Amino acid sequence: MNIEPVEKLFTMFNVTADLLKDELSCTYLEALAETGENLFHGKVMQEEISEWTRKRLEKLYGDVSLSGRSKEEIRKGFQLAILKGMQENVQAHHQMTPDSVGLFMGYLITKFINKQAFRLLDPAVGTGNLLSTVLNQQGDKAIDSTGIEIDDVLIRLAYVNANLLEHEVELFNQDALEPLFIDPVDAVVCDLPVGYYPNDLRASEFEVKAESGHTYAHHLFIEQSTRHVKEGGYMFFVIPNGLFESEQAGSLRSLIQNHLNIQGIIQLPKTMFKNEQAAKSILILQKKAEGLMPPKQALLVDLPKLSDGPAMSRILGKIDEWFAENKK
Structure with missing residues (x-):
């Protein structure tokens, strides 16, 4: 598998989740779910965020399109972001199967x-x-x-x-x-x-x-x-x-x-x-x-x-x- 698309996807998930984490005062994993929802719906769903963050998110989503990406590339990019979130907030039952x-x-x-x-x-x-x-x-x-x-x-x-x-x-x-x-x-x-x-x-x-x-x-x-x-x-x-x-x-x-x-x-x-x-x-x-x-x-x-x-x-x-x- 080409590593570069996975890295690009991870970076997009990671940066957008960090933006939403700060704006929504939530955990990284909760913010990651929010950014995934945005990608799926094709628009920024959070009404309470600042206009600057909204525009930044829209640009980041536009720079990395999911269309044309394989399911494995998307899964791996998302998985890497989840793993980062789990390292920040480790719980015994938060373990991912290799x-x-x-x-x-x-x-x-x-x-x-x-x-x-x-x-x-x-x-x-x-x-x-x-x-x-x-x-x-x-x-x-x-x-x-x-x-x-x-x-x-x-x-x-x-x-x-x-x-x-x-x-x-x-x-x-x-x-x-x-x-x-x-x-x-x-x-x-x-x-x-x-x-x-x-x-x-x-x-x-x-x-x-x-x-x-x-x-x-x-x-x-x-x-x-x-x-x-x-x-x-x-x-x-x-x-x-x-x-x-x-x-x-x-x-x-x-x-x-x-x-x-x-x-x-x-x-x-x-x-x-x-x-x-x-x-x-x-x-x-x-x-x-x-x-x-x-x-x-x-x-x-x-x-x-x-x-x-x-x-x-x-x-x-x-x-x-x-x-x-x-x-x-």
Whole structure:
């Protein structure tokens, strides 16, 4: 990808967000959502700003047109601005899925789902970066997407992101572990939020509930996704490597045994993470259905550095062989 358009787009998002941040006395991320709205509507929407700022914004928007830019260039430029905003106001749940992981998740979805039209859910959509990375790789497929996010600012950024990229995404601003009023989906993609879920009363309604104390939110997200995916549907989760080693892992294993088939576990390169304890993998699950057989053996892969072309080619060849054996 040509880096220059991405840098130009980032600079435009960054400078205009800084202008609006000062004028509106809001955070950088809130201002970024405002500037994204302006770009989508093709005009400055904020009535309370000074005439000087209005004219400056109009010039900056006019200098960098989105038409003619690829969806990936727009996504990357917007993502860089979001990352800058997150560094200024770091919160534990404000973490963005690395691009390389999103690209690989998108590749896996194209391999596993051989449909021209399907429904996709991200129950922890955040700013929409993972979902949009996956959607950008699906070509001309008709994908009906849904995202759930409890954080007001993050879901606003996801909304702006979807508009700028012209993706049809239905977004719900709510706790994803409360009841969801959505149609069943063909696939789930999610970078699981890791930690404890504070609502013990709600957690008690799940099979994976802890015997005492708080239940792991990432376990609950897996069960909630299982409830909302169709029989035979797939789920692609970014998981902590120690998912099946915790004191609550027994109930999670029971959930999987009762309702799901493990299709694969792909360990992400440890070089992507600050330390080995933070390392993650991609877990691929399929909801059981009548007449549906589990794979002869699960797809187990250790990914090399994604920049190592020859090693990645060998791994992709291994994945192709697994599909030839297990997905005839």
